[in-house]
Amino acid sequence: MLANWVVMPTCLPLVRRRCHACTSGTFRTSGKFRVNANHKLLDAWLLALCTTCGETTKLTVLERLNVRSIQPELLDRLHDNDPGLAAELLQDPVVRRRNRIALDWDNAWRLDTGGPDHLDREVIEVTDLTDVIDVSVRFAARIPVRPVRLIAEGCGLSRAEVERLIKEGSLVSAVRLSGKLSGDFTFTLKR
Secondary structure: OEEEEEEEEOOOOEEEOOOOOOOOOEEEOOOOEEEEEEOOEEEEEEEEEEOOOOOEEEEEEEEEEEHHHOOHHHHHHHHOOOHHHHHHHHHOHHHHHHHOOEEEOOOOEEEEOOOOOOHHHHHHHOOOOOOEEEEEEEEOOOOOEOHHHHHHHHHOOOHHHHHHHHHHOOEEEOOOOOOOEOOOEEEEEEO
């Protein structure tokens, strides 16, 4: 049996950065941008609010760029406060490095196992030891998630049960299943 799972974002992640006003460590962004022109040079920022005190911080997107060097589509998306652009920019390693931020994806994603018929019912009902289930996991965005957590959630098992299956060789993958992954992978469950 072959199953396809997709890890999908449900909202924008929290931004991990120290607040200068209250020393909180997280900011929430709604996808609003500020664009400022100084003659022919443009600056653009993604605005984020502190989750504790509401202080605004600006995450630099464009800095002192000539207006003619910016694609018109990008400029339109900035002016329209496109939430899709905010998601793209938060995932951009250059933007994260420039602003010295990290992303907190807790409660900002979900696992789509292909509709109402979750794989968990099929896995739990499998009793023949020769049955093999191949699962392909695809990430719609670079969301770092523990594969053990994904497998447990998708199969309706506890994390301890998934760990036990890995140790006994009933759950195998070409990638290491410990730690976090943010890229596509496959695994095979033999029951």
